[in-house]
Amino acid sequence: MAKEMLKGNVAIAEAAVRAGLQAYFGYPITPQTELLEHLSKRMVELGRVFLQAESEVAAINMVYGAACTGVRVMTSSSSPGISLMQEGLSYIAGSDIPTVLIDVMRGGPGLGNILPSQGDYFQVTRSAGHGDYHPIVLAPASVQEAIDFTVLAFDLAEYYRHIVIVAADGQIGQMMEPAELPEMRPVNEKRPEWALTGAIDRDPNIITSIYLEGHEMEAYNLKVQAKLKEVKKSEARWVEHWTEDMDLLVVGYGTAGRIAYSAVEEARERGMKVGLLRPQTLWPFPEKRLSELTDEIEAVLVVEMNAGQMLEDVRLAVSGQIPVGFYGRMGGVVPMPDEILDAIDTHYKRLAIRLRDKERV
Amino acid sequence: MSTTVCVPNMEVVYERPIALADVHTHYCPGCTHGTAHRLLAEALDELHMQDRAILVASVGCSVFSYKYFNVDSCEAAHGRAPAMATGIKRVNPDNIVVTYQGDGDLASIGIAEAIHAATRGDNITIVFINNAIYGMTGGQMAPTSLPGQRTNSSPLGRDVRSAGYPMRVSELLSQLDGTAYIVRRSLHDAKNVRKAKKALLTALKVQEAGLGFSMVEMLSSCPTNWGMNPQEALQWVEDSMLPYYPIGDYKVIDAVRELM
Numbered sequence: 238m239a240k241e242m243l244k245g246n247v248a249i250a251e252a253a254v255r256a257g258l259q260a261y262f263g264y265p266i267t268p269q270t271e272l273l274e275h276l277s278k279r280m281v282e283l284g285r286v287f288l289q290a291e292s293e294v295a296a297i298n299m300v301y302g303a304a305c306t307g308v309r310v311m312t313s314s315s316s317p318g319i320s321l322m323q324e325g326l327s328y329i330a331g332s333d334i335p336t337v338l339i340d341v342m343r344g345g346p347g348l349g350n351i352l353p354s355q356g357d358y359f360q361v362t363r364s365a366g367h368g369d370y371h372p373i374v375l376a377p378a379s380v381q382e383a384i385d386f387t388v389l390a391f392d393l394a395e396y397y398r399h400i401v402i403v404a405a406d407g408q409i410g411q412m413m414e415p416a417e418l419p420e421m422r423p424v425n426e427k428r429p430e431w432a433l434t435g436a437i438d439r440d441p442n443i444i445t446s447i448y449l450e451g452h453e454m455e456a457y458n459l460k461v462q463a464k465l466k467e468v469k470k471s472e473a474r475w476v477e478h479w480t481e482d483m484d485l486l487v488v489g490y491g492t493a494g495r496i497a498y499s500a501v502e503e504a505r506e507r508g509m510k511v512g513l514l515r516p517q518t519l520w521p522f523p524e525k526r527l528s529e530l531t532d533e534i535e536a537v538l539v540v541e542m543n544a545g546q547m548l549e550d551v552r553l554a555v556s557g558q559i560p561v562g563f564y565g566r567m568g569g570v571v572p573m574p575d576e577i578l579d580a581i582d583t584h585y586k587r588l589a590i591r592l593r594d595k596e597r598v
Numbered sequence: 599m600s601t602t603v604c605v606p607n608m609e610v611v612y613e614r615p616i617a618l619a620d621v622h623t624h625y626c627p628g629c630t631h632g633t634a635h636r637l638l639a640e641a642l643d644e645l646h647m648q649d650r651a652i653l654v655a656s657v658g659c660s661v662f663s664y665k666y667f668n669v670d671s672c673e674a675a676h677g678r679a680p681a682m683a684t685g686i687k688r689v690n691p692d693n694i695v696v697t698y699q700g701d702g703d704l705a706s707i708g709i710a711e712a713i714h715a716a717t718r719g720d721n722i723t724i725v726f727i728n729n730a731i732y733g734m735t736g737g738q739m740a741p742t743s744l745p746g747q748r749t750n751s752s753p754l755g756r757d758v759r760s761a762g763y764p765m766r767v768s769e770l771l772s773q774l775d776g777t778a779y780i781v782r783r784s785l786h787d788a789k790n791v792r793k794a795k796k797a798l799l800t801a802l803k804v805q806e807a808g809l810g811f812s813m814v815e816m817l818s819s820c821p822t823n824w825g826m827n828p829q830e831a832l833q834w835v836e837d838s839m840l841p842y843y844p845i846g847d848y849k850v851i852d853a854v855r856e857l858m
């Protein structure tokens with residue numbers, strides 16, 4: 238398929254359709270509304286299910302219901318709506334049901350604004366509802382990645398019977414750039430054996446997240462943890478640039494990672510030995526790779542569009558071995574390449590002084 | 599454990615419905631949740647829906663109802679059963695989708711989901727158990743608790759000046775155009791139990807015919823949290839609940855009458 242000019246939100250919606258989406262339930266919220274609008278047209282055109290729910294609370298529970306029947310189903314929202322979906326997400330996670338969720342993140346807290354942000358990092362990687370689990374979280378840095386990750390999200394969700402969140406910041410949702418959509422995949426009409434379809438010639442299937450006995454609930458949790466361990470081992474994704482020979486590593490994802498790329502490129506041109514690690518999965522975080530790289534570098538600079546959320550994962554991976562700096566903008570402010578370059582410059586100079594002092598000792 | 603004891607030359611007059619699982623329930627003695635379960639199972643049997651039904655259990659004393667029916671089931675979050683049912687029914691229109699909800703679940707935390715499923719005319723059936731109290735959490739005030747009713751969170755009796763008035767859910771939902779069949783029945787005596795069963799049969803037929811949203815509200819007893827013996831509790835349904843919650847057909851669209 239040829240490349241075409243596509244807006245992020247529309248591209249995600251169309252990618253989901255082509256990945257065989259059978260049902261969508263959602264509630265309008267900027268900056269993701271075009272996604273819902275596109276599906277309101279396309280899903281109906283294709284004879285598939287589209288429903289505008291009365292709230293995000295209802296939307297995620299409709300998704301839960303539909304997902305229990307084993308179809309490909311998804312919802313989308315932006316930060317305040319994701320907050321409302323937390324309850325439903327926890328129930329979905331507690332019953333091993335595959336579900337895809339798109340979060341086009343905006344500035345917060347509170348009603349905040351409709352500008353791009355990465356303020357949901359904690360909300361999607363850590364606290365997506367009560368209980369012990371992490372959803373799989375994919376963070377696209379371009380419209381093309383948004384498309385690819387949406388398709389991937391369905392495959393991962395079904396493979397692991399787990400929640401997969403595509404966490405795109407508002408910039409990715411709103412911008413237009415050339416990208417290539419996948420071929421239309423046929424809808425999978427076959428339902429998995431655990432699905433609720435009516436107990437015809439078999440025992441009833443039951444989907445629940447309640448285990449009253451402590452040891453049963455713990456046994457379930459252990460099963461979830463084993464699954465997540467497998468996810469951690471196999472699904473961490475990231476891209477690297479200029480990491481073969483560097484003193485300072487910049488870590489950033491999504492739009493912040495993309496802007497950091499320009500800044501790092503410029504820093505390289507100015508002779509600084511800087512590299513970039515751009516996580517594509519926020520959970521699992523590419524901690525193993527980062528800790529390997531830690532042995533080869535002198536410092537890390539984290540760049541985010543929040544107050545420093547992934548920063549905590551970077552610190553865990555680096556484990557206190559080298560200094561970790563941070564540059565972030567909040568409230569929907571997108572950093573300019575120059576600002577990041579200045580931050581790189583500052584950290585690089587600090588590093589040079591430290592290295593010189595080390596040599597003197 | 600076997601369902602029927604076969605004695606030669608004797609007619610079987612009472613059997614466990616196929617749709618009712620052969621297990622002990624956890625309901626208190628004298629609780630009419632059990633009666634409602636039996637009625638729903640009988641109705642599913644009579645309409646040959648056991649292998650097509652999908653039950654959405656809710657949060658309340660009936661939280662384990664998914665164990666008590668021989669049908670595909672799931673367990674919704676508190677109040678969200680109608681949304682879950684909508685999700686199921688939209689992708690599986692050929693299944694018979696039933697939610698089973700208490701009054702705290704439906705009329706309080708889940709009223710938005712219930713109203714919107716009703717107004718959309720979602721082709722689902724709600725079995726609504728109104729016992730005027732939060733049973734599972736130990737007897738707190740429900741949106742349906744009567745004025746002056748003493749509960750563990752209204753120890754001096756429900757004071758309508760502060761707690762507001764009880765909600766008549768059937769009347770409320772019947773105002774919505776998407777609804778096809780909304781009735782209130784009671785489980786306090788044999789005659790009314792039979793009528794409740796008939797209403798369930800109609801509601802399920804409404805869904806099968808694709809006529810829209812159906813709900814059967816059943817006035818139900820909670821002897822444990824009302825602090826009464828089972829007999830007193832049934833009497834309380836009759837004496838105290840019935841006047842506030844009249845039995846009646848609140849919405850029966852013409853197409854439904856043809857099914858009855």
Ligand SMILES: Cc1ncc(C[n+]2csc(CCOP(=O)(O)OP(=O)(O)O)c2C)c(N)n1
Nearest residue numbers: 657658659676700701702703731732733734
């Ligand atoms: C989000 C949430 N809030 C509160 C509860 C606690 N809770 C469990 S059941 C219940 C009330 C149930 O009452 P009702 O629906 O009337 O059913 P009954 O037990 O009387 O049959 C409450 C408040 C919960 N499980 N989840």
Ligand code: SF4
Nearest residue numbers: 625626629659733820
């Ligand atoms: S607490 Fe009340 S509603 Fe719950 S099972 Fe016991 S009698 Fe029934």
